[in-house]
Each structure stands twice: as structure tokens, then as C-alpha cells.
Amino acid sequence: xxxxxxxxxxxxxxxxxxxxxxxxxxxxxxxxxxxxxxxxxxxxxxxxxxxxxxxxxxxxxxxxxxxxxxxxxxxxxxxxxxxxxxxxxxxxxxxxxxxxxxxxxxxxxxxxxxxxxxxxxxxxxxxxxxxxxxxxxxxxxxxxxxxxxxxxxxxxxxxxxxxxxxxxxxxxxxxxxxxxxxxxxxxxxxxxxxxxxxxxxxxxxxxxxxxxxxxxxxxxxxxxxxxxxxxxxxxxxxxxxxxxxxxxxxxxxxxxxxxxxxxxxxxxxxxxxxxxxxxxxxxxxxxxxxxxxxxxxxxxxxxxxxxxxxxxxxxxxxxxxxxxxxxxxxxxxxxxxxxxxxxxxxxxxxxxxxxxxxxxxxxxxxxxxxxxxxxxxxxxxxxxxxxxxxxxxxxxxxxxxxxxxxxxxxxxxxxxxxxxxxxxxxxxxxxxxxxxxxxxxxxxxxxxxxxxxxxxxxxxxxxxxxxxxxxxxxxxxxxxxxxxxxxxxxxxxxxxxxxxxxxxxxxxxxxxxxxxxxxxxxxxxxxxx
Amino acid sequence: xxxxxxxxxxxxxxxxxxxxxxxxxxxxxxxxxxxxxxxxxxxxxxxxxxxxxxxxxxxxxxxxxxxxxxxxxxxxxxxxxxxxxxxxxxxxxxxxxxxxxxxxxxxxxxxxxxxxxxxxxxxxxxxxxxxxxxxxxxxxxxxxxxxxxxxxxxxxxxxxxxxxxxxxxxxxxxxxxxxxxxxxxxxxxxxxxxxxxxxxxxxxxxxxxxxxxxxxxxxxxxxxxxxxxxxxxxxxxxxxxxxxxxxxxxxxxxxxxxxxxxxxxxxxxxxxxxxxxxxxxxxxxxxxxxxxxxxxxxxxxxxxxxxxxxxxxxxxxxxxxxxxxxxxxxxxxxxxxxxxxxxxxxxxxxxxxxxxxxxxxxxxxxxxxxxxxxxxxxxxxxxxxxxxxxxxx
Numbered sequence: 061x062x063x064x065x066x067x068x069x070x071x072x073x074x075x076x077x078x079x080x081x082x083x084x085x086x087x088x089x090x091x092x093x094x095x096x097x098x099x100x101x102x103x104x105x106x107x108x109x110x111x112x113x114x115x116x117x118x119x120x121x122x123x124x125x126x127x128x129x130x131x132x133x134x135x136x137x138x139x140x141x142x143x144x145x146x147x148x149x150x151x152x153x154x155x156x157x158x159x160x161x162x163x164x165x166x167x168x169x170x171x172x173x174x175x176x177x178x179x180x181x182x183x184x185x186x187x188x189x190x191x192x193x194x195x196x197x198x199x200x201x202x203x204x205x206x207x208x209x210x211x212x213x214x215x216x217x218x219x220x221x222x223x224x225x226x227x228x229x230x231x232x233x234x235x236x237x238x239x240x241x242x243x244x245x246x247x248x249x250x251x252x253x254x255x256x257x258x259x260x261x262x263x264x265x266x267x268x269x270x271x272x273x274x275x276x277x278x279x280x281x282x283x284x285x286x287x288x289x290x291x292x293x294x295x296x297x298x299x300x301x302x303x304x305x306x307x308x309x310x311x312x313x314x315x316x317x318x319x320x321x322x323x324x325x326x327x328x329x330x331x332x333x334x335x336x337x338x339x340x341x342x343x344x345x346x347x348x349x350x351x352x353x354x355x356x357x358x359x360x361x362x363x364x365x366x367x368x369x370x371x372x373x374x375x376x377x378x379x380x381x382x383x384x385x386x387x388x389x390x391x392x393x394x395x396x397x398x399x400x401x402x403x404x405x406x407x408x409x410x411x412x413x414x415x416x417x418x419x420x421x422x423x424x425x426x427x428x429x430x431x432x433x434x435x436x437x438x439x440x441x442x443x444x445x446x447x448x449x450x451x452x453x454x455x456x457x458x459x460x461x462x463x464x465x466x467x468x469x470x471x472x473x474x475x476x477x478x479x480x481x482x483x484x485x486x487x488x489x490x491x492x493x494x495x496x497x498x499x500x501x502x503x504x505x506x507x508x509x510x511x512x513x514x515x516x517x518x519x520x521x522x523x524x525x526x527x528x529x530x531x532x533x534x535x536x537x538x539x540x541x542x543x544x545x546x547x548x549x550x551x552x553x554x555x556x557x558x559x560x561x562x563x564x565x566x567x568x569x570x571x572x573x574x575x576x577x578x579x580x581x582x583x584x585x586x587x588x589x
Numbered sequence: 590x591x592x593x594x595x596x597x598x599x600x601x602x603x604x605x606x607x608x609x610x611x612x613x614x615x616x617x618x619x620x621x622x623x624x625x626x627x628x629x630x631x632x633x634x635x636x637x638x639x640x641x642x643x644x645x646x647x648x649x650x651x652x653x654x655x656x657x658x659x660x661x662x663x664x665x666x667x668x669x670x671x672x673x674x675x676x677x678x679x680x681x682x683x684x685x686x687x688x689x690x691x692x693x694x695x696x697x698x699x700x701x702x703x704x705x706x707x708x709x710x711x712x713x714x715x716x717x718x719x720x721x722x723x724x725x726x727x728x729x730x731x732x733x734x735x736x737x738x739x740x741x742x743x744x745x746x747x748x749x750x751x752x753x754x755x756x757x758x759x760x761x762x763x764x765x766x767x768x769x770x771x772x773x774x775x776x777x778x779x780x781x782x783x784x785x786x787x788x789x790x791x792x793x794x795x796x797x798x799x800x801x802x803x804x805x806x807x808x809x810x811x812x813x814x815x816x817x818x819x820x821x822x823x824x825x826x827x828x829x830x831x832x833x834x835x836x837x838x839x840x841x842x843x844x845x846x847x848x849x850x851x852x853x854x855x856x857x858x859x860x861x862x863x864x865x866x867x868x869x870x871x872x873x874x875x876x877x878x879x880x881x882x883x884x885x886x887x888x889x890x891x892x893x894x895x896x897x898x899x900x901x902x903x904x905x906x907x908x909x910x911x912x913x914x915x916x917x918x919x920x921x922x923x924x925x926x927x928x929x930x931x932x933x934x935x936x937x938x939x940x941x942x943x944x945x946x947x948x949x950x951x952x953x954x955x956x957x958x959x960x961x962x963x964x965x966x967x968x969x970x971x972x973x974x975x976x977x978x979x980x981x982x
Contacts, residue, residue: 154652
């Protein structure tokens with residue numbers, strides 16, 4: 061899917077009519093194009109009336125990236141919208157081009173209490189996209205157009221910026237129409253780019269969106285405008301990836317305090333790139349950041365509330381600076397990610413060799429061909445365990461490996477998971493609390509007590525195994541942890557258990573507990589599907 | 590509230606057509622709606638706000654224009670008929686569909702265009718549109734036509750129109766993403782059983798290919814058996830993949846390994862899927878296997894565990910499970926995915942036909958199929974060469 065803009069267009073409309081002020085990119089050889097247009101309108105051309113289908117509609121975007129097929133006056137006519145459509149989302153699709161913008165009414169500036177002597181002007185900054193761009197991309201571009209509108213509105217009120225720029229642009233267009241004697245005829249858009257800072261800002265926005273997906277500029281060297289196209293910034297990390305803002309929001313809902321973050325850029329580099337008025341909380345978080353710690357630990361270390369850390373991490377993810385992971389630890393199991401672009405001609409091979417001299421990416425990747433835990437990877441023979449961790453971090457950053465978690469399904473009968481119980485979840489929680497609170501550990505009675513909470517057909521399967529284990533198992537069953545929705549690490553975190561306790565349980569009841577290894581679905585958005 | 594949650598802009602759902610209207614450029618009154626079904630769905634104010642996109646400038650005629658504004662979405666295809674008999678030597682009109690602003694509407698674009706072309710024919714032959722002011726019966730038949738289109742398309746996604754001697758068929762075709770190219774070593778499998786698809790409504794080549802799709806034959810073999818050119822078979826199959834008739838899965842071998850996907854959880858909770866699964870994977874029709882056994886087998890599929898290993902460990906036939914069908918069901922439903930092996934040559938190796946293919950871009954399946962050698966031979970070659978590294982993913 062294409063997230064890059066095709067073009068950016070600035071249109072004004074006021075009492076003097078509508079006009080296209082600026083478009084970028086513009087065509088260089090305009091004259092020639094005009095000539096062709098005239099040729100098409102040959103009055104002696106034979107019109108075949110039987111040809112009902114007419115000529116096939118032209119594909120605008122494929123021919124040239126600058127939408128040369130749309131003449132200036134056509135665009136200004138389309139985007140100088142009626143008042144009813146102002147200050148709202150404007151979306152128009154013409155064949156395979158989609159235009160999106162936020163038409164803004166800019167009231168003229170009034171100096172020193174004097175009534176403004178100029179009429180209200182409508183400004184519409186429109187982005188042209190491929191029609192296939194999906195809705196979330198369109199929404200982001202709309203947001204950018206809206207922000208430009210707000211900034212321009214402010215600058216007009218402050219110093220009459222819009223009026224000045226508009227005047228200069230119109231003058232440039234008019235001069236093109238009647239060139240002075242002896243002067244060389246120049247493309248009006250070239251002149252505008254030289255003279256108008258607004259045009260240069262729009263050009264910068266267009267170029268930055270195409271190159272990095274990040275726009276950071278000051279409108280009229282005053283209003284700071286910063287914008288990020290998350291789909292693009294994540295695509296730069298991995299071409300097959302499509303991370304949408306909505307998906308990030310959804311991911312944030314399923315992120316738990318035991319998750320951690322992994323920065324995709326160097327910490328120092330990120331700290332340097334921050335704007336001067338960046339949140340001090342963010343700087344604090346970045347200073348103590350490590351991929352080995354969970355969000356909860358990070359919040360304690362940085363002395364921030366957990367909510368704040370969640371918000372800051374969500375922000376870093378949105379801006380393509382980080383992804384969520386399960387914190388690196390010895391028991392983590394990793395394997396090659398499906399579709400990892402590792403082959404002879406992959407640029408990653410060289411990049412890896414530069415970073416870790418003496419290692420070969422292909423060799424390292426083949427070690428992850430079978431799921432391997434960090435503990436096993438860091439063999440005692442390894443000369444430099446620190447380097448091995450660095451390699452794993454690098455591979456995770458490039459999305460070449462992914463983590464596998466163990467999920468547990470409790471299947472007491474041959475029919476699979478037990479039928480949904482009629483008792484409400486609160487009942488289950490309170491009953492488990494009671495179980496935990498009982499003091500007569502190990503007595504025969506409590507084992508029966510525990511089992512009596514389960515339907516009779518499930519009891520038989522559990523009769524073997526120690527009381528303590530049965531007690532734990534029943535607790536986990538009643539809390540719905542054993543339905544394949546929660547991985548072992550999550551159960552350990554929420555129920556405050558040790559891994560060995562769960563492993564014993566899995567071993568004791570392997571007849572009824574089915575395990576499988578899979579990726580954490582909450583983090584799946586960071587891997588190409 | 591719930592409604593808001595389900596239908597928001599960008600939810601990707603398709604919506605019904607709410608209204609169909611015809612607007613035209615009136616020689617004195619300018620752009621104007623002249624026929625609307627149901628009536629007064631689009632107010633005069635709304636129409637005036639967007640009329641520039643419905644009756645556009647000449648350069649945009651015969652373009653599909655979709656405008657989203659005022660909480661609605663309008664799809665139109667403006668056209669013009671040039672003739673001296675009209676007041677301004679031309680008759681410009683646009684037949685438009687109105688949908689909810691949140692709905693996906695690409696699928697209607699071709700329908701709007703076709704309906705528009707049909708009206709052009711009627712107008713040229715019998716002045717069907719321009720004579721309506723004088724001839725009330727023509728107007729009524731246009732209203733009837735729009736009502737029929739609205740009703741039939743919303744109900745059954747197709748509609749047949751007859752007006753005098755002219756007739757046309759409208760059909761909404763779902764717009765999906767282009768299917769991936771079909772490769773030689775893949776195996777097509779029917780998604781809902783083959784019995785529904787033996788019908789005659791496919792083209793001749795597809796009819797020739799269909800009988801050979803049995804879930805076992807791979808593309809190259811089907812081409813040979815059906816005596817159809819390999820590329821034609823691929824095109825046919827790609828078409829069938831588009832219409833969700835077949836799915837391409839990797840060829841089954843006992844040396845393959847698979848891994849579960851997050852979708853496996855669905856199998857644990859979805860009773861209907863469980864029933865389908867048990868019927869599909871059963872070794873014989875009259876004795877269904879035990880669900881826990883099936884689930885356990887799926888869960889045991891991990892990296893490095895081949896189907897052969899699974900057979901040795903669990904003996905699926907004693908559990909009434911057909912391992913081939915088990916794998917096939919898992920692949921078709923996306924519960925499991927194949928782990929492919931990609932051999933890569935590191936260091937300098939002599940240029941041989943086989944070594945040239947060890948780039949990391951071709952899986953062992955592709956190499957075997959390309960060279961026509963058995964997997965065991967390829968594995969032996971890889972094993973014998975210390976310069977070849979295998980990455981599974």
C-alpha cells in the first residue's frame with residue numbers, strides 16, 4: 061500500500077474568486093503540455109457518435125507523480141469548496157487519486173482595533189494520495205492539513221501572514237501571464253518558491269513525508285508544526301509492515317505492566333533529536349531505559365506513574381522510535397520471524413557485519429532456526445555474553461526474530477476446553493481467594509473441597525497429584541487462566557508464581573494440560589503479517 | 590452507542606445504497622436533481638454544496654468521482670451527450686449512488702458507470718431522460734428503474750434492467766486485494782468442499798483444471814495431467830483464489846514441519862470449527878476422532894518437529910486421525926503454517942545448477958520443484974556441503 065503523498069496543493073477562495081496558489085511537485089515544461097491540450101481540441105476532429113463508451117478514463121497517478129493531468133483551474137475549482145463544507149473533513153476521489161484536506165476560513169487580521177478592510181478568505185491545503193491509501197492514512201493527512209490551517213489562521217491574526225503570502229503568489233502567477241520585455245520567462249511556481257516561505261514549507265512537508273514520514277517545521281518561523289505519519293516511519297524500519305494508529309491504540313489496551321519497550325534508535329541520538337521543550341518525564345524515562353526492564357520497573361526507576369510510562373511508551377511507538385516487547389531475560393525463547401529478509405543480497409547482511417565484526421548474520425540466524433532460549437544462546441563457552449545480548453537486541457530491532465510464549469489449555473475431557481461455567485467471574489475470584497486464605501494446607505479435606513468446585517466429570521482426571529498442586533490448578537482453572545489466552549509469563553506476573561511451580565504443574569497434569577508455543581498476539585502488529 | 594462502535598469511518602465494512610438520484614445540468618436553472626429514489630433523501634442545500642463534484646467541468650467528465658461530505662458519500666460518473674437538439678448543444682447528467690459516510694464503496698463504482706452508460710443508450714435512442722418533463726410515463730419508468738436497482742442490489746447484489754428493447758445486467762463484484770502469484774510447488778485445496786464448484790459457470794480452461802484439484806496434486810502436476818499450459822493453470826488458480834474457491838497450501842510431505850498460529854485459539858473455543866475440523870480430519874466417515882487428541886497434535890507442531898516425528902510419537906491412525914487431512918485443514922483454516930527451509934551458500938562454492946539456487950530466496954520446495962529432484966536428494970546435498978547453511982522460518 062502506498063502511503064506517500066502524490067502532491068500537495070494550496071487553493072484560496074474569496075470574493076475575487078478561487079485560485080490555485082501553489083502546487084508541489086509542479087511540472088517543469090508547462091508550455092509543451094499546454095500545446096498537447098490544444099491539439100486534443102481540434103475542432104475538425106471526427107466525433108464518432110456511436111462510440112458510446114468514450115475514451116477510457118485516464119489513470120492520473122500512474123502517468124506522472126505530479127498530477128500533470130489536472131490543470132490548475134480544475135483543481136482550484138474542486139477545492140474552493142462551498143461554505144457548508146468548510147472546517148470539516150473534505151475527501152474527494154477522482155478515479156485513482158484521492159484528495160483530502162481541511163478547508164479553513166481565515167479571518168483577516170485587524171490591527172489596533174481598526175475593522176479589517178479585507179474579506180474572509182478560504183484556504184484549503186489538499187494532499188493528493190493514491191486511491192488505495194487506506195482510511196487511517198487518509199485520516200493522518202487530514203490531520204496534517206488541519207494543523208496547517210490552524211497555524212495559518214493564527215499567523216494571519218498575528219501578522220497578516222496569509223494575506224502577504226497570497227498576494228506574492230498571485231503576483232507571481234499574474235506576471236507569468238504578461239512577461240516583461242526582455243525578461244526571461246520563468247515558471248511561476250519557481251518564483252513562488254523563491255519568494256514565499258509558505259510555499260517552501262509546503263515543499264518541505266511534501267519531501268519530508270516522502271522521505272521520513274516526519275514533518276517538523278515552523279510556519280512563518282513562529283508556529284511549531286510537528287507531525288508524524290506512523291505508517292511511514294514504521295515502514296522505514298520494515299518495508300512489509302503496516303502499523304496504523306488505530307492498531308497502536310488497540311495494542312496499548314492489551315499492554316500490561318510486565319511488558320517492556322525496545323528503542324529502535326540509539327538512546328543518545330533520540331535524546332539529541334528531541335525538541336527543547338520536550339517533556340522532562342520523557343527524558344527521565346529515556347535516561348534509565350533498558351530493554352531488560354518491564355514498564356513497571358521503568359516507572360519505579362524513573363519515578364513516574366505507570367500511566368505516565370504507558371503514555372510515553374505509546375508516544376514513542378507512534379513516532380516509530382520504539383516497539384513493545386516482553387523484557388529480555390534468560391528464559392525468553394526466540395526464533396526466526398516468518399518472512400525475515402535474510403538472503404545473500406540482503407543489505408542487512410552488510411549492516412550486521414559492520415555492527416558486529418567477526419559475526420555473520422546468516423550464521424547467527426541459522427541458530428534461531430529452532431526456537432532457542434536466551435540462556436541456551438549464552439553458552440558458557442561464549443567469550444562475550446554482553447555481545448550476544450547486543451546481537452539479540454539488534455535482531456529484535458530489525459524484526460528478524462520473534463519471541464515465543466507458552467500458552468496452556470486445560471482440557472479435562474476428550475471434548476476439549478470445559479463448558480463455560482454459569483457462575484460469574486466475581487464468584488470465581490472470591491472462591492479462589494478463599495482457597496488461598498485457608499490455613500489447613502495439605503489436608504485431605506481441602507483437596508476434596510477444591511475438586512468439588514469443578515464439575516464431576518472433570519474430577520477424575522485430577523485425582524492424582526499432590527494437594528498443593530491441585531489447589532493451584534483449581535485456582536488457575538477458576539480464574540480462566542488455562543484457556544490459551546494467557547501465556548506463562550502473564551500467569552506468573554498476575555498470580556505471583558514462580559516458573560518452577562507452573563512447570564511442575566504442567567508436568568503433573570500433562571494429561572489434561574495441553575501447551576503450545578506461539579507469538580504474543582498483543583505484539584503481533586510489529587511483525588509483517 | 591453500540592451502533593457508533595460498529596460503524597465508524599474506516600471500519601472497512603460495506604454498506605447498502607441509501608439513495609439513487611439523477612442530476613443534470615438544466616439549461617436555465619443549472620445543476621439540479623431531477624429524479625430521486627427515495628424522494629427528498631438529499632436536501633437542496635446538501636446538493637448545492639456538492640453540486641460542483643456532481644456536474645463538474647468538462648475535463649472531469651467520464652471520471653468516477655466520490656465525494657465524502659455532510660455525513661454522506663456520493664459516487665457518481667458524470668457524462669455528457671453532445672447533440673444539436675439540446676438547448677445548449679449538450680446534455681450533461683450524472684446518476685449517483687448515495688451511501689453512508691463510513692461505508693466502503695469501491696465495489697459500486699463499476700455499477701454506477703454501467704448504469705450511466707445504459708442511460709446514455711436510452712437517451713440517444715428514445716430521448717428517455719430529456720423528454721421526461723413532457724412525458725410523465727417516462728419519468729415514472731425512470732423512478733421504477735431506480736427503485737428496482739436500489740432494491741435488487743441491496744438484496745442480492747445484482748439487477749437486470751429492461752427498458753424497451755435495451756437491457757443491461759448490473760452486478761456488484763467484491764473488490765479484494767490481488768491474490769499472490771501461484772507457484773509451481775503449491776497445492777490448491779477447495780475451501781468449502783469441491784461439490785459446489787463443478788458447475789458450468791467457469792470458463793473452459795478452469796473447467797478442464799477443476800477435476801484435478803484434489804488437495805494432493807501440486808500446480809505443475811495439475812498442468813501435466815490436465816494437459817493445460819502451466820501459466821494458464823496458474824492464472825486459473827489465481828482467479829479461483831480471488832473468488833475464495835480454493836486456497837494455495839504448501840505441498841504435503843512427511844519431512845515438513847509446521848508451527849501453530851495465534852488463530853489456533855479459535856479452534857479451542859469455536860464449537861462449529863471444532864465440528865468441521867473433526868469431520869475433516871477423521872480417517873473414516875463413521876468414527877470421529879477425539880477433539881483433545883486433534884488439538885494436542887496441532888499443539889505439538891513446532892519447529893524441528895516433522896510430521897514423521899509426530900506420527901512416530903502419537904500414531905495418528907490409532908487415534909482415528911488422518912495426518913494428511915489434519916495438516917490440510919490446519920493450513921486452509923490458517924491454524925498452522927508451514928516452516929520453510931532456505932538454504933544459503935556462504936563462502937565460495939563452485940557454480941553448479943543447484944548451488945546457484947542456494948541464495949536464501951528460494952525454499953527447498955521451490956528448488957526441488959524447479960530441478961525436479963526429490964527432497965531426500967536435496968537434503969543429502971545440503972548435508973554434505975559444509976558451506977551451505979539452512980535457515981528455517
